[in-house]
Amino acid sequence: MKHLIVGPDGHGVTDYALQLAKTLGVVGTDVVREETFSDTALPDGPIHVTFTDHIFGASPSEAVDALLARVGERPLSVSFHDIPQREEGAERYQRRADAYRRLAGAAALATVNSEHEAAFFDDTATVIRLPVPRVDSSFNPEPGTVGILGFLYPGKGHEDLIAALRGTGYRLRFLGSVSAGHEKWARGLEKDAEITGWLSDGQLAREIGRTAVPVCAHRHFSASGSLMTWLGAGRNVLASDSPYTREIDAWLPGRITLVSDGDWCRAVDNFTPRTMEPPRYGWDEVAAAWREAWAACGLT
Known part of the structure; x- marks a missing residue:
């Protein structure tokens, strides 16, 4: 299996692709690494791609056209991220939805990170959950x-x-x-909150430990590396009540408190910080799930 990895370092989708290849031991010419998507010929054999539309083209349709043209007749495996949601607005949602479904239909294997996302593809996609990376964070919450x-x-x-x-x-x-x-938008937040800027892994671990009340307050989300990072540090978390967070709460019970719209103040007031053993579901387990999925489709 050859891995086509496109996108800038530090982008969540790119980081997922790079870490998966590393865990699988994929090296050398079996990895085609590009900061920006190109039309350079790909090696023969099955191709695996971690996909979000804006990295691959100027529009969702153009992104899919370009990827399929480049892959040609090679068997294709796709890890889908940033699945279209109706909350994006009807026009944008339809453009992205048509493109994502077309790409999934052309792939030998289409995967998503949650059951909530699988519903977008009428449950024809395989679910491989995001890893819960273990974070070595000293628990020292500041009141x-x-x-x-x-x-x-x-x-x-x-x-x-x-x-x-x-x-x-x-x-x-x-x-x-x-x-x-979004720099201008973020400057408007600074009078009410501290923004740390980029943090190294060690710095992030320290800041997680300093935080009394961990929050995932996304309005609309269907997979979250941020939530997995809190859980990987062994933290209990306040999270917006949604189909996705209910799914994760059922998978990993006792770690998430679901918060309804308008109820954040009460939830924060009633929150008690604690630590627990992080879930045992890291990159090794994710890589094993990918191997199993590829084998089931005859992709090796």
Whole structure:
């Protein structure tokens, strides 16, 4: 299996692809690594791609056209990320949905990260959950701190949390970098919250340990590396009530407190920080699931 890995270092989808290849022991010419998608000829044999449309083309349709043209007759395995959601707006959703479904139909194997995402493909996609990476974080929570981790962008709940906790005395800390193109929006958050900027793995582990109330406040999400990072540090988490978080709560019970819209202040007030043994589901388990899925489709 050859791996076509496209996108900038530090992008969540790119990082997933790179870590999967590393765990599988895929090296050398079996990895085609590109910062920007090209039309360079691919090696023969099955091709695995980790896909989100904006990395592969100017529009969802163009992204799929370009990828399928480059893959040609080779068997294709696709790991789908950033699955279209109706909350994006009807026009954008339809453009992306048509493209994603067309690519899935052309693939020998289509995978997603959650059952919620599989429903988008009418449950024809295989579910391989995001790993829960073990984070060695010293538990030393600072009273009154409330944190969201990961890239900052609109819709991830930063503004909702600010509005809910304004005037309460809680100290909001957003652990991560601002996504490109959202710098002006993020500056508007700084009067109410601290934004740490980019953090190394060690720095992030320390900041996780300093945070009393871990939060995942996404308005609409169907998979979350940020949530998995909190869980990998052995933390209990407040998370927006959604089909996805209910799914993860059922999979890993006792680690997530689901929060309804408008109920963040009460949830934070009633939260008790604690640590527990992180779930045993890391990259080795994810790689094993991929091997099993490829074998079932005759892809090796």
